[in-house]
Amino acid sequence: MSINIDQIRSLFPVLHQEVHGKPLIYFDNAATTQKPTSVIEALAKYYEHDNSNIHRGAHTLADRATRYFEKSREAVKDFIRAKEEAEIIFTKGTTDGINLVAATFGRKFINKGDEILISTMEHHSNIVPWQMLCEEKEAVLKVIPITDEGEIIWEAFLNLLSEKTKLVSIVHASNALGTINPVKDIIAKAHEVGAKVLVDAAQSTSHLEIDVQDLDCDFLVFSAHKLYGPTGLGVLYGKREILEAMPPYQGGGEMIKEVSFAKTTFNEIPFKFEAGTPNIGDVIAFKKSLDFINELGKKRIKAHEDELLAYATSGLNEIKGFVPVGTAKEKVSVISFNINGMHPFDVGMMLDAKGIAVRTGHHCTQPLMQRFGIEGTVRASFAVYNNKSEIDQLVESVARIAKIKNK
């Protein structure tokens, strides 16, 4: 059954507005998605009815808030098919999750001379924490090269893997190119040499089915706000035995079992990694965004987005001066491009003048831009609420802009 886009659009109040006198066309979904009314209302309801601190209170509100909070954890567990709730840690977002792993797993298990493997298409948040760790531990960061199409060079990856590799940290879907990486195969190969694998799923969770048990990844991180959920919230999944072996991260609040001035004992997972009062309202509201996705089904969402991607790609490819960046065979609904002779910022501003919101710049992937020898790109990224008529307007606007320099 196909998706009724008009009905879906009616669930997103933000879409129904004008920008510079034109109806808003929101194509910056890889940066953040818009939120359905159910998420917004759940957030308001929490503050109106249930606001309370969780896990410790002896009163009704605290009990209610705790139950809803833990319901969300259960929903996340089901969403990525983890074995148990204890493997789900709420973080501030993808970046926070990666930093947590670098600071705890990294501190304990990465030693001098060990190697960490990432790819050329990583976001800065999957580069910098490892650089910092490598500097501290005198470990070595190695980078898997990519093809001109924006795909990992498999042989190069195999050559880089060795007994020294302790961790492979790899993006599932590239935010700048859209490329979907063969993470299941990467994980299997990495495990053969005894390395652990972290999957940065920030750009894939809203488009692709995620099954952490099937993938067999050791860690997986993502953000709620790219999943039609609240900002400032994310998830770190980790296998129980690894999370248990990792030292705690931040000290205080929920993460302790008992504190005396002589000695502190730490709580069980996941609480060991959730120090302080968490982002309770947003965690509770997040469940509504997962419900929204589950009701539609990832398969139907992906089918619709694939259709939009193919439609936009074929329309844009007709334009003289249009230069796509990233043409991998397997992509999420991201089109990154440049127009000959024009700076991406200028293109972005001209599209904004038509009410079309896109991202421009290096997308926090500067090494990737260097690989392609460009300063940045214009990026249009589609979500389930986008439709073909919006893409027609994008194509028409890009064609008009390209004409300035490509007559």
Add this chain to the structure above:
Amino acid sequence: MSSIVDIQNEIISEFSILGDDKESTIFYIMELGGQLPEYPESEKTDENIIKGCQSKVWLTARENGDKIEFLADSNTDITKGLISLLIRVLSGRSPEEILNADLFFIDKIGMGNIIGSQRSNGLASMIKQMKLYALAFQTKQNA
């Protein structure tokens, strides 16, 4: 030569013709950028890059008698257009005029809405750099 105030009023009236249409305004700004005199490649050094701009902006100043002339370039057409407006108002002026200039046209043409907050910061950096040049020349002239 018209005064700094007169030129700003000219710019305000040119932009008022464009009305609220953002696209026409941007096209106009880009056109203005195309009219900037060529910037010498040899001056495209890191030293001459203005900090605080998202896009690359090069700016240099030279003395012409007791006046200061500015030369600038950018790798984006819109930013070039913005610089061309600043140059139109501030180039060929004395250091005192530049230092005392109240650039009211920026608010009056609704520049913040046209270019957004990040570019507004870049524009502020350009103005600051132009005023710093004026201060340096003034100090030199008074020495």
